[in-house]
Each structure stands twice: as C-alpha cells, then as structure tokens.
Amino acid sequence: MAIKKLLIANRGEIAVRIIRAARDLGIATVQVYSKADKDSLAVRLADEAIDIGPPQASKSYLNQAVILAAAQATGADAIHPGYGFLAENAEFAAAVEAAGLIFVGPTAQSIRLMGDKVAAREAAASAGVPTVPGSEGRLESAEAAFALVEKTGFPVMIKAAAGGGGRGIRIARSAEEFHHLMPQAQAEALAAFGDGGLYVEKLIEGARHIEVQVLGDGRDVIHCFERECSLQRRRQKVWEEAPSPSLTQAVREKLCSSAVALAKAVNYRGAGTLEYLYDDRTGEFYFLEMNTRIQVEHPVTEMVTGIDLVREMIRIAGGEPLRIRQDEVRVGGHSIEVRINAEDPARNFLPNPGTVNALSVPGGDGVRFDSMLYQGYTVPPFYDSLLGKLIVHDKDRQSAIRRLERALAELSVEGIFTTKPLHQALARDADVKAGRFHTAWLEPWLESHAAALATAQPPSAVKVAP
C-alpha cells in the first residue's frame, strides 16, 4: 500500500528532512508540534500541522497516545519517527501497526531484538560477525573472570553489570592489576549499585568508530558502505565522513558484508546502521550495536552514493521492494558532515537557545545545509542543541576539507553561539587533515586547544537575550 499522507513524529532538522523527502515522492505531510515548536520550520513547510501538547517531550513528542490520535484525526496512513524520541521504541512501532497505520522503520520485533545488547551480540555471533571479546553476561567468580581474560588478553575493562554511562569501569593492563582491581570493583559495584555483578570486556584502545549503512525490505538487504564518526565529545558525534579515511579496500568489503549478513539474519526492513569499533593497527573490527532508524549523519552516505536514504525508507515502508542492487551502489568522492549545535565551544559547550537575528547559509557546488533555522527563529531550550548539519562533497578528502572551510566561512548564525569555530579549528588541524584520530582523540584535543577556541567567537557577534 503506497503511503498517501505521512505524519512526522519528530521535530527540528530531521522533521524538515523527512517533509522534503515525502514531498519529493508526492506524499502529503502532517507535522506534529509541541507548544514550543509552533513557529518551527517543519510546521511552516508541512501541508498540515497539529498541536500535540506542552513543550516537555514526555508530554508531547514521547506521548504515544496523543501522536496516534493526531494521525487518526488528520487521516495520515503512516508515521515516520525520525531519530531519538520514539524511533527505537518497539512498543510504539507495534501500536502504530495495531492502529492500522504504517510505521516507517523496521518491525517492532527487530527493534526489540537489536535494542537488547545481549540478544544483539548473540545475533551477531551467529551471523559470524565479530563482537568485542568479553564475558557473555555477568561473571560469577574472580576465577571465571581470570580464565576469560587469559584468553582475551590485556588491557581489559571491568564493568559493573548494574552500571551504565561509563560508571563503575576499571581498566586492567596486566594480570597483576587484574587481581588487584577485581575485588575492588566488586566491592565498589556492590556499594554503588547494590549489585556486585561484574563483566569483563577487552579494551580496544585507540579504536575508531565506523558504521555501515544498510537498507532492507524484509527479504533482501544491501549496504551503502561505511561512515567514520571517530570525532566525538562525550560520546556525541561532532564530525562524520564517508568513506572512512582509515579502511583498506579488503577490510571495507569484509566489514560491509558482515553488516549485510547480520541485517539479513534478522530480516531487516528499512534503513539501519550497524556500528563497529575498528582497530586500524590490526585491521580487526568488532560489532557494537545496531541502530534501527535513520541516523543524524545519513547525508554523507547520500552524498557519496547518490541514494536518497529517507526517500528509500519511505518507499520500502509503503511496500515497495528494494529498487537498488548491491552492484549498483558505488562511492563517488568524499563527504564530510559537521554538526552545528547551539553550544559555545569557548564556554565548555554551554547550550544557548535564543533568537537567530540574521542568517547566511552557505551554498555553491557540493554544499548542503540541512537545518531547522530561518532568520528570526527562536531556538527553544527544551530539546537537543542540534541546529543543523553542514555537509560538503568533493572529489577527494583533501578537497572536501577545503570546501568545508569555505562553506563554514560562508555560514553565519547571528544571535546565538554555535559550534562553527570548533569545526573551523578542526578543519585546519594537521591530524584531522591526515585522518589521524580515534574515538578518544577529540576530548584531549579540546583541552589543549581551549585557549584558541575561547577567542574564536567574538561575543559582539552575539546578542544575549536578557
């Protein structure tokens, strides 16, 4: 059943992106909005818009019943969840289908399976995809733990089973350290979480973050090659590119085939991303997790392959089979995306919502700006700080970086501080230019470049709201 009217259960730049894709397919659009978003660009662009409640996401964009009611009230036949909010909520995907509507994404079952870390690791292992070596679940004794690390080798991370977000992690670099740290970690986990359960995982130091884009129709799956997103701050990606500057052709083929094997094994439908850690010294890669949604950084893949991923996922949701064969997917040139956030790099990335008094958007060949901004728009404080993404494409990586510098110089967002100066500094950095980085590279770099970033954005360019 082809989709006629699509409701966008999201906001910000991704809502704008989805409206554009739907319109390119001749599909009518309904934009839901909280009271804080009634003047948003997505509301202005959509064919219809419907109020779903107060600014708090828990009462609007996360309110399943209200969103389903909005779809019924407007006669929408499909819901696109974007990313974040309800995008990876299996219960919501099931509720959408139970209401007789199309969920633009995978089945609730796929979301549930890939959302469960242990189940996803098992699925990967049975599809022959390597995962980070470690204990399968919690370890019952220090002896069992040591027997395991003798096999994985050092260094290892000792993690509290009940921990999360990096809490309760210790690193052991030798057997001696391991024997010393295990009891400490156990006692600490018990004190902090009321559960002394531990598990152990090999630490891949200096690893890169590489992910593979896949598209499936529930039967067949293709990959659209990889993206590298190693430049991260607090586990948030800030700069993404395609192709990865660090993969050899042989590893690329192995990595992408492994992603297809895993996605096929779970009969994946829609757009998805398999995330990996990659050790460029050994050429080994390890599956981390699968994101069962469109990702923020999808445009770099679109730029190098020419495939409109959002349009394809809508077509698939409407019941069409995959229209692209694997041998038709080719990478041309190099693309880089940088995230323009309402954060001040000079003040430890302090978020700063406010009014955009003036806006100049870069243009020209190979430049794309996916954003939610317009002149006079007031960025609300209630949601994440992503204002937009500046994406460039050129024949090779070096040219793409130069083009990025040119486009960043053309971009001007007056009235609020943005992360533009960070990206300008990164684009000039010798290591970035050489592609020499890993997931733990950016944070120390930010510390050593704090002084340069502090003076990069003159306060006179910004009128702070009273």
Place this chain on the structure above:
Amino acid sequence: MATQQIFSPLPGIFYRKPAPDKPVYKNDGDVVAESDTIGLIEVMKSFNEVKAGAAGKIVRFLAENEDAVMAGQPIAEIDV
C-alpha cells in the same frame, strides 16, 4: 523581614528533584542557605542547578516540578 523572589537563570524545564525517584530539594517553609540548591533547569538536555541566592525561608514555590520556565521567571518566594 522582606519577601523576595528567586528567578530562573535560564530558560528550560524546571525540576524540584535531583532525580525522578528522589525527594524534592526543598519544601515550602524550609530554611535555606544562600548556596543551597532549590531545583534544576534543564536546557537542551544539560542540567543546571538553581541556588537560593540568599539565606532565608522559602515561602512557596511559584513553578511546579517539570514546568517550562523562561529566563528571569520567578520560581520561588523567599523571606530573607
């Protein structure tokens, strides 16, 4: 004794508790020191503490837990 107001330093969502399963920082009638935290403001997913700013006794809260607030909006009254 004079009554003055505590203003939200930032726009965002106001929380009276450090976490959903924790008790409120302060109740109406509580005595507070200048540096006491009376709530949190969530701005773009980052959390910022709101301090009493003066020693005294909280008369009442003017903003509820999870209210959307503007910068400069009064969130509590305090007798100093």
